[in-house]
Amino acid sequence: MTMALRQQRQHFYWVNIYRGVVLLFVLWIMMAFPPPHVHGVLLTAGFVALYTGILVGVGRTTKKWRYFQIVLGMALVLDALAWGVMLLQFSTTTQTDAPALLPALSFEGLLYWDVLGGFLGLGLSELLLLYLWFYQHTVTHMAFTTQALVFWMGLNALVTWLPIQGSIKVKRRFATRYVPIRQVRPHNDSSNQTPTVSPSIDETGNLDTISSITELTQREQEIYNLLKANYSLMDIATSCQIEYTTVKTHVRNIYRKLRVSGRRELP
Known part of the structure; x- marks a missing residue:
């Protein structure tokens, strides 16, 4: 097993704990909603737990770095679908604060693939936000205003960009200030x-x-x-x-x- 694969596998396990905490927080919020919405979130939570267990099992048996990237990609896409289903449960009011949970998807991508994953997660979360807005506008006819949409999209991008920018600066500083060990070893x-x-x-x-x-x-x-x-x-x-x-x-x-x-x- 390569060092890169071992590090990403550790990140994947830690992200699963992080996803579990976020999911429990969502379930706690939804307990105040009417029973039909609670049932929908419970079904989604069960689906998340099921595919998480399957992906963890597949990840433990995957020995090649390239194949493990497919596992991570499947996890991110399935999480995006799960977030979309749960956002529908929050779309019954124009005063919803559900978009505040979207940066969690961006952070997941950041932990998987660093800067590239952060931008991928940000793109998925922004698409989900637009999906929520169009759903309210076309189905329930009570979408929050355009100003609110712009506010949430900007806030989501800002909250996600801060750790991405921090990761870029740390990598650049490390690359310029630290010399690889093998370059300072004696010739003998x-x-x-x-x-x-x-x-x-x-x-x-x-x-x-x-x-x-x-x-x-x-x-x-x-x-x-x-x-x-x-x-x-x-x-x-x-x-x-x-x-x-x-x-x-x-x-x-x-x-x-x-x-x-x-x-x-x-x-």
């Missing part, structure tokens, strides 16, 4: 040191390949070594203390300079 410590690229004539005597390797930047040479060591892209990002998207850019540059189309073709 060869036990865990990442091997450096020292081009030499390979068995086929392909001088063009050697010249291409020497054209790689220092960071690209480091990522090249990790690719040859069968590190995943997420593990490379963790090891080099850089963003996942930056790793993908470096990998594309490496493939282009070495004139290959995949990791298996690397010299």
